[in-house]
Amino acid sequence: MIVPTMADMMAQGKQPEVLFWVGAAGSFDDRAKKITRAFVKILQQANVNFAVLGTEESSTGDAAKRAGNEFLFQMQAVTNIEVLNAYEVKTIVTCDPHSFNTLKNEYASLGGNYEVFHHTQFIKKLITEGRLSIDDSVLKNKRVTFHDPCYLGRANDEYESPRDLIKRLGVNLTEMKRNKSTALCCGAGGAQMFKEPEKGNKDINVLRTEDALETKPEIIATGCPYCNTMMTDGVKFKEKEAEVAVLDIAELIAQANNL
Amino acid sequence: MQYLPNIVFAIILITGFGFFIKNISKLIRNIKLGKSVDRSDNKAARWKNMAKIALGQYKMVRRPVSGVLHVVVYLGFVITNIEVLAIIIDGLFGTHRVFQPILGEVFYGFLIGTFEILAAMVFVAVVVFWIRRNVINIKRFLNKEMKGWPKSDGNIILYFEMVLMTLFIVMNAADVTFQSGGIGNPISQFVYPLFNGFSSGTLHLIEQSAWWIHIVGILVFLNYLYYSKHLHILLAFPNTFYAKLKPKGQLDNLEAVTKEVQLMMDPNADPYAAPAEDAEDEVPEKFGASDVTDLNWVQLMNAYTCTECGRCTSSCPANLTGKELSPRKIMMDTRDRMEEVGKNIDANGGTFKDDGKQLLNDYISPEELWACTSCNACVQECPVNIDPLSIIMDMRRYLVMEESAAPQELNMMMTNIENNGAPWQYNQQDRLNWKDEE
Structure with missing residues (x-):
């Protein structure tokens, strides 16, 4: 697919309306790359003039910061801010709530001031502006439940954008007993993604998958590549992968719009 | 009479x-044994929080x-x-x-x-x-x-x-x-x-x-x-x-680190420069927290405020899955240690005499700290806006930056970020490969 980089843009003397921050998972993880491509297709359908940093993008430092390594975080932040500011980036969109939170909240005091959108917020904006519509016939009446990412929900009080998009798909949305501000974490946050859990009697992603399965879903919708991995593993652990799909909202929209 | x-x-x-x-x-x-932290901003929002949450019991009825x-x-x-x-x-x-x-x-x-x-x-x-x-x-x-x-x-x-x-x-x-x-x-x-x-x-x-x-x-x-x-x-x-007014997901950026990072990134800085005259008397700032005196006064007030209702712990994903971590215990330990330090000061005529103990290890174990997913459920649940997560994060900072005591897998993750800008061992040059993979 054709994905312009900021360097390409600059060479042509152009400035995109938004920078798509892909994030480490979205760039390297095989499952998350599908979410990245789905979102790009949506951007292209809506004729959004976007660009990525490509090889100039680096870890936001979120995982390092939450693991306690403030040095590494700030080194990453300062380096990224230099790149972003050199390209005069004003608006950023990302499919990763961790990047979203870090770029939006934690870069400002280090010199990086941007308007940052989670992809569900950005897609909702495209719809409101009349640049995109969602076909509600393809996934009609599918039973869907939505798992709130902690870094979008509690961390940044955004519960409605993802739900608004899900409702536009024409699906049957059933909430889990723990949802929105009381949603249970998938178990990946705070750098847990990169280590084995401490000893306990259950894995967090299994507990959360049980919450989801109680709603008898055909699709568990997510809005975070790490949540997606955790829930996918949980569904496999419960041996439900034949009946239940774990899909990002961007993938659902790409499916609905036949992209 | x-x-x-x-x-x-x-x-x-x-x-x-x-x-x-x-x-x-x-x-x-x-x-006041705690470090200073500025919470004098946005008085209107603060009064409103107090009226709604403390006086109005808004979060209790959840x-x-x-x-x-x-x-x-x-x-x-x-x-x-x-x-x-x-x-x-x-x-x-x-x-x-x-x-x-x-x-x-x-x-x-x-x-x-x-x-x-x-x-x-x-x-x-x-x-x-x-x-x-x-x-x-x-x-x-x-x-x-x-x-x-x-x-x-x-x-x-x-x-x-x-x-x-x-x-x-x-x-x-x-x-x-x-x-x-x-x-x-x-x-x-x-x-x-x-x-x-x-x-x-x-x-x-x-x-x-x-x-x-x-x-x-x-x-x-x-x-x-x-x-x-x-x-x-x-x-x-x-x-x-x-209580903190910023989004729950926003952690503070350690200022002491910012200074060091700026120095490291400054192309004009002289790496061989002799330290300033007064630098020798300066105690280098400790990164993160290993004891109550490394925490700030709001975190210490949090500990005294905690009424041990356990709403935090009952919503903590780590605790719900049988891990050692309990956000309530983090607050109770902080208070117990603060009391201990206070009594020590009273017994020694106003100054703290080293008792060979600290909040880390003697009260809170690294195992508890590493079990946290930073999901903010405890912060969300607390009916009086206590922030156990901030204490956990400050103590992780101490473990990593002062003691280099992160779990091995996290050290690998951090090495990868340092070397190739991603938590996994992928080549930075492959960052855009996804666009051609379908």
Whole structure:
């Protein structure tokens, strides 16, 4: 697919309306790359003039910061801010709530001031502006439940954008007993993604998958590549992968719009 | 000798408040052991939080059963304590129901009647609380950290409230003149018949005893606060006022680190520069927290405010899946260690003498700290906006930046970020490969 980089843009003397921050998972993880491509297709359908940093993008430092390594975080932040500011980036969109939170909240005091959108917020904006519509016939009446990412929900009080998009798909949305501000974490946050859990009697992603399965879903919708991995593993652990799909909202929209 | 009761009363009152002030000043001293943090911004939002969350109990009712019962006890306790004002005046000046003639029989009767009904409601609610803590197996009251003193503490508070409310009713029931007025006694009129056949002398003795035990009880309770989890009745107000206003996901950026990073990134910095003259006396700033004095004063106030309700722990994904971490225990440990440091300072004439202990390891283990997913469920749940996550993060910072004691897998993740800008070992040059992979 054709994905312009900021360097390409600059060479042509152009400035995109938004920078798509892909994030480490979205760039390297095989499952998350599908979410990245789905979102790009949506951007292209809506004729959004976007660009990525490509090889100039680096870890936001979120995982390092939450693991306690403030040095590494700030080194990453300062380096990224230099790149972003050199390209005069004003608006950023990302499919990763961790990047979203870090770029939006934690870069400002280090010199990086941007308007940052989670992809569900950005897609909702495209719809409101009349640049995109969602076909509600393809996934009609599918039973869907939505798992709130902690870094979008509690961390940044955004519960409605993802739900608004899900409702536009024409699906049957059933909430889990723990949802929105009381949603249970998938178990990946705070750098847990990169280590084995401490000893306990259950894995967090299994507990959360049980919450989801109680709603008898055909699709568990997510809005975070790490949540997606955790829930996918949980569904496999419960041996439900034949009946239940774990899909990002961007993938659902790409499916609905036949992209 | 006519004034003896008044004098005794005044002495009790002064002693009670004196001890209370002493305890409060100790509490403030201990909170000030924390580092400074600026929370003077956005006063309007802070007042609003305090009004909504502390005064308005907004977050309590998210759990309806305990929430509504708590509102009953809170309102009942606050309103019936208006009565204490009357008690103090009566006690000091030897009057009896001083407000009765001032407010008029009917209005006074209405007020006392309201107090009686509230007292009865508080009593019932407190009994339900006792049943919840001791009979029904509610999980959050049964966690490991609730064994021993914390459990007794919870019950002692409930007994205090039961006794105080009973004494208030008994005091009214045994007051023959008040009962014969037939107004303002909606509850005590049913207790009054129990005293049938008692001589007027005995009744007077009962009424007076109830009156004295009531006021002494209140003063004892006031002084019990400092030793108990019940401090939240006072600290909930400053705690919600000074709580973080930024998005929950936003962690602070350590300023000490920012300075170092700026120096490292500055192309004009001279790496061989001799340290400034005064640099040798400067103690390098410690990164993160290993003891209570490394935390900030808001975090320490959080610890005193915690009433150990366990809503945090009951929503913590790590705790729910059997891990050692309990956000409530983080707060309880912080308070226990702060008390220990405070006592050490008192015993050593105002300065802290190294006791070979610290918050890390002696109270909170690395295993607890590494189990946190930073999901903010504990912060969200806390009815008085305590932030256990900030303490966990500050302690992780110490483990990693001062002790290089991260779990091995996290060290690998961080090495990868340093080397190739991603938590996994992928080549930075492959970052855009996804676009050609379909």
